[in-house]
Amino acid sequence: MTGRFRHFGVATLVGLFLGLTGSPEQAFGKQGSKNEIRPAKVMVDFTSSTISTRFVQGNAGVKDRLVTIGDPVRVASISKLVVALGVMRLVDQGKLDLDRDVNAYLGWSARNPAFPDAPITLRQILSHRSGLRDMVDYIIPLDGNLQQVLAANKAWDLRYPPGDYFNYANINSPLIAAIMEGATGERFDRLMAGLVLAPLKLDACFNWGAGCSAKRRAKAVTLLRPNGDLAADPAFSKKVICNVAPATDGNCNIDALYRLRLNGSTFSPQGGLRISARDLAKIGQLLLKGGQPLLSKRSFEEMVGASWTFDGSNGQDDHGYFKAYGLGVHLLDDGNGGQWIGHVGEAYSLRAGFWVNRKSGRGFFQYVNMIDEFAPVGHCFDSCP
Template identity: 45%
Template sequence: MRRPALLSLIALPLAGCMTAERPAGYAPPSEVAWAWASFDAATIRSSGAGGLADRAAGRRITADDPIRVASVSKIVTALTVLRLAEQGRLDLDRDVSAWLGWSLRNPAFPDRPITLRMLLSHTGSVRDNGENYVVRLGKTIRPQAENAGSFDPDHAPGSFFRYSNLNFGLVGTVIERATGERFDRVARTQVLEPLELDACFNWATCSDAAAPKAVVLYDEDGSAILDDLGGKRPACPVFVEPGTSCTLERYEQGTNGALFSPQGGLRISATGLTVIGRMLLNEGRHGGRAFLSPASVRTMTSPAWTYNGSNGVTDDGLYCSYGIAIQLIPAPNAACRDDLFGSGRRAFGHAGEAYRVRSGLWLDPVRKTGIAFVAANNGKDPPAGRSAFKAIEEWLAAKLR
C-alpha cells in the first residue's frame, strides 16, 4: 500500500528524545528583528513581528518583509531539482558527471559516482573547506570541486553524512547544465512563479516592489553586513572576483552554479515560506493544481540518512535525520539534540543560519500545521537553547500551538 506522503517520519520511536522545557523567561533582545507566521494546509493562522527591518529608516519588520533565509533556501533548490526530474530533465540517481561535462569524484574513491540524491542529502562525501562554496563571478566551480580538500578521504560517497554548502553549488551547476539557463532564473520559472511568490535568489529576479521591504542584516557593532539596499535592487547581485566587472550577460551558464547562492541566498518573507509549507502539507498541490507529485514529496520528506552513532557528523546533535534538503526532527538517538519543540513533537523542514540570521520552516505532519520564522541581528554567539537550536529559534518555534 502507498503510504500517505507526509507520514514517513512519524513512525520513528521517541526513545532518547529530549523533552526539557524551553528556557523560562527568554525574550529576544531589542536589537533582534524577528517575524513568524503559523499555518495549516489551507491558510495562515496567526503571525507576529518585532524590531526594526531598517534602522536608518526606522522601518519596523513585518512577516511580509523579504530576508535572506540562509539554508532554508536549500528547500527551494531541491524543489527545482524535483520539478526538473519529473519533467525527465534530471535524475536523482544518475552520476552528475553526465551533466557537468567533467568527472566529479572523491579522489580517495575514484570508482564511486556521486549523484544528485547524495548531494541533496549531504551524503556524497563532499565537504566544505573554508568558504570553498563561495565561488565569485570571474571563477568557475570546477577547481573547487576537483580539490582534494573538498572531499572526505575516509568515507565513500553514499556512506556518511557531512553537511556541506558546496553540495548545493554543485547542484546549481547541474541545474544550469541541464537547462542552459542561470540557476536563479530556473528557480524562478520552476518554483517561485508557479507558487506565486515574489521571492528570488540574491535579489536578481525579485520585483522592484520587493527591494524597499528588504530586511537589513546588521553586525554587532551596528554596521550593515548585507541587504542595505536603499530601496532598490542591488546593481550587482552576486559576489565578484577582484578585477572582474559585474557583467552577468557574459556569465557562461553551467560553469558556476554557486553564483546565486543556491545554498542560502533566497530572499523571501515568513509569509512567503508558508506557501511552500502549505504546498508540502497538501502533498504537492498549490491553488488546487499539482505543483509536485505526492511521490516526489515523499522522496523529499523521507529519511535518506539517519544517524546510527557512527555514520555521520551531527554538528552537536543538530543533524540526525535528513531527506532531500529536509531535516527530520527529533531523531530517535540519545546522542541527538534536535528536539526543537521540546516535547518530542515530530516535524520536518530546515533551519537556517548565516550573516547573524536564524530562520526556519517546520511542518508538523500529524496536525497538518507549520511555522515559518526569521530573526536577524542575533550576533555571533546568540543565547543557547535547551537543544542544539538557539533560544531565539525555540522561542519562535513555540508560536506553533
C-alpha cells in the same frame, strides 16, 4: 549554516506553538525607543489553508522602518529546501534522475580523488552524503570555476566513498545548481523562478535575480550585526550594488561573465533566497499538502523521507543536532512524539527556523536578526536566540 549549536528544551516549543506561553514581549523583551534600531523578530504560523502572525516586532534593519511579514529577508540555509523543490520538479519532468552519475549533466568530472571510479549522484548530494566538505570556499567569484574548486583534495572527505557518510556542507549546493543548469541549459535563478516561485505566485528570488518584482529589493530586511554594522542587504538606494560575488577584478556583469554549469554559487543556492515570512508560509502549505500543486506524490515522499539516519558512526551528527536528513530537508524529532520536517537558517547574524508537522497539519516560520554570528545556536524550533 555552520556547526555551532545550542540545544533547547522541546517543552518550550510545545507551549509556544500551542499559545500557552507568555506574550512576545515576555519572550523577547519590551520594545525599545523609536530612535534605535531594534532587532527584527518575526513568527508566522500556518495550516494548509491559513496563515497567521504570531508576532512581528522591531525594525527591518533600518531606523524608523518597522518590519512586516511581507518584507523579504535572506533566509540562509532554508534556501536548500526550496532548491530541493526545484530539483524534484525536474525529476518529475524526466530531466533529472536522482541516481544517475551527475557527470552526465555537468559535462565535466566531479569525483572524490580517493574514489575516482565511484559515481556521485544527486540523491547523495542533496542528502549531504556526496563526500564534499566545507574546506573550500563555496562562494565562488563571478569569473570562478566550480570544476577547479572541486578538483582540490581538501574539498572532499577522502575517508569514505560517496553515499557512505553524512557531512553537512554548503558546497553541495553550488554543485546542485550546476547540475540543474546542465540538465536544462537555463540559468539557476531563472530556473528556480520558473519551477517554484512563479507557479506559487511568490515575489521571491535568489540573490535578487529572477523572480523578484522590480520594487522588491527596496523592501528587503537589512541584516545587521549586534553592534549595528552591516551584515547583508544594505538599505536600498538608487546606487547600483553588486548582489553577487563579483569577479576577481570587481566586475559584476553577470550577463557577460556567468557560465552555465561552471559557477553554481553566483545566486547562492545554499543560502541566498530572499523571501518574506508570508511567502515562505505558502511553501510550508505546499509541504502540508504533500507537495501539491508542484510535485508528484512519489517525488514529494522521496524528498521528505529519511535518506540518511544517524546510526552512531555513519556521519557527522554535530553532537546530536543531525539525526536524520532527506533531500534538502532536515528531519526532526521533537522528543515528545512530534515529527517535523523543515530547515534552519543561520548566516549574517540571522537565525531562522522553518518547520512543518504533517501529522498535526501545522507549521511555523520564525526569524531573529542582529544575533552574534559566533553565538551557539539551536534549531530555532522552540525558540530563536
